[in-house]
Amino acid sequence: MLIASLKPRTMGGTTNTxxxxxxLARAGHPVTCYDADESLQLAAWARDVDDFPCQVHEADTPAFATTVYPEMDHDRINLVDTGHAENHVDIVDSVLEVADLALVTLSPTKPEYERLTKPERGAPLAKLIKRSAALRDSGQPPVTVVLLNRCQAGAASPKTYGDLLTNGGKDGTEPRWDVLTTQIPRREGIASAVGFPCDKPERKAPYDALVTELTKLGHLPVPRRGV
Ligand SMILES: Nc1ncnc2c1ncn2[C@@H]1O[C@H](COP(=O)(O)OP(=O)(O)O)[C@@H](O)[C@H]1O
Ligand SMILES: [Mg+2]
Incomplete structure (x- = not known):
């Protein structure tokens, strides 16, 4: 399968990917990553540490669907980090053409919410996802979930923005999103994760919860035992 880690012009995409x-590797899944962001920070992360769990292939091409996807081992969980959709729309379009699951990273703040729902420039991400249906074999857009990140413990904002996303805005006229229950907390240990080993509990627990939730929702295969 292919999971697309997407974002409008929001922050935390590479960290979350x-x-x-x-x-995923801790849960026993065979994983391969693809870096479809021109900044290639996921690929650099894998090069810089000894414990990165899988290969990261450079794949920052608008021909992702036709050149990268056909070469994948589809029995593995393939995970692609895309650059932000505002400036890399051609790559994001090509990834959405073939992704089985789209995971959208968003922080519960006004600027990030507006980047998702009404960007000053470019098409809103919901429109890119919807229009991908026309190019997909299924004729349907990929299953899409929103992962709230940089959530402050005890703050009202994750619920406020989670509700706005779920309910299609204040008046229900905007696109509705499936927001995951798992939230990635705002933590220094996560802020400094990119490029470093995954050796701190806070870099593990929220993402183990994410894998558990995605599995329960039927978006991931049940992990292999004993791997
Ligand atoms: N959970 C988090 N808590 C605190 N800071 C975070 C968290 N996730 C990401 N960040 C910070 O957000 C910034 C962007 O992260 P990054 O993953 O590189 O984003 P992107 O790939 O979307 O550009 C970094 O400065 C990182 O330290
Ligand atoms: Mg990035």
Whole structure:
């Protein structure tokens, strides 16, 4: 399968992609990563540490669907980090053409919510996802879930923005999103994760919970035992 880690112009995409790769591997999944962001920070992370759990292939191409996807081992969990959709729309379009699951990273703040729902420039991410249906074999857009990140413990904002996303905005006229129950907390140990080993509990627990939730929702295969 292919999981697309996407974002509008929000922050935390590579952190979430990399730490999810570690968690998938801990759960016993065979994982391969693809870096479809021109900044290639996921690929650099894998080069810089000894414990990165899988290969990261450079794949920052708008021909992702036709050149990268056909070469994948589809029995593995393939995880692609895309650059932000505002400036890399051609790559994101190509990834959405073939992804089985889209995971959207968003922090519960006004600027990030507005980047998702009404960006000043470019098409809103919901539109990119919807229009991908026309290019997909199924004729349907990929299953899409929102992962709230940088959530402050005890703050009202995750619920406030979670409700806005779930309910289609204040008046219910905007796109509705499936927001995961798992939230990635705002933590220094996570802020400094990219490029470093996954050696701190806070880099593991929220992402293990994410894998558990995605599995329960039927979005991931049940992990192999004893791997
Ligand atoms: N859970 C978190 N808590 C605190 N800071 C975070 C968290 N996740 C990401 N960040 C910070 O957000 C910034 C962008 O992260 P990064 O993963 O590189 O984003 P992107 O790939 O979307 O550009 C970094 O400075 C990182 O330290
Ligand atoms: Mg990045």
């Amino acid at each position: 990399g730490l999810l790769a570690y968690a």
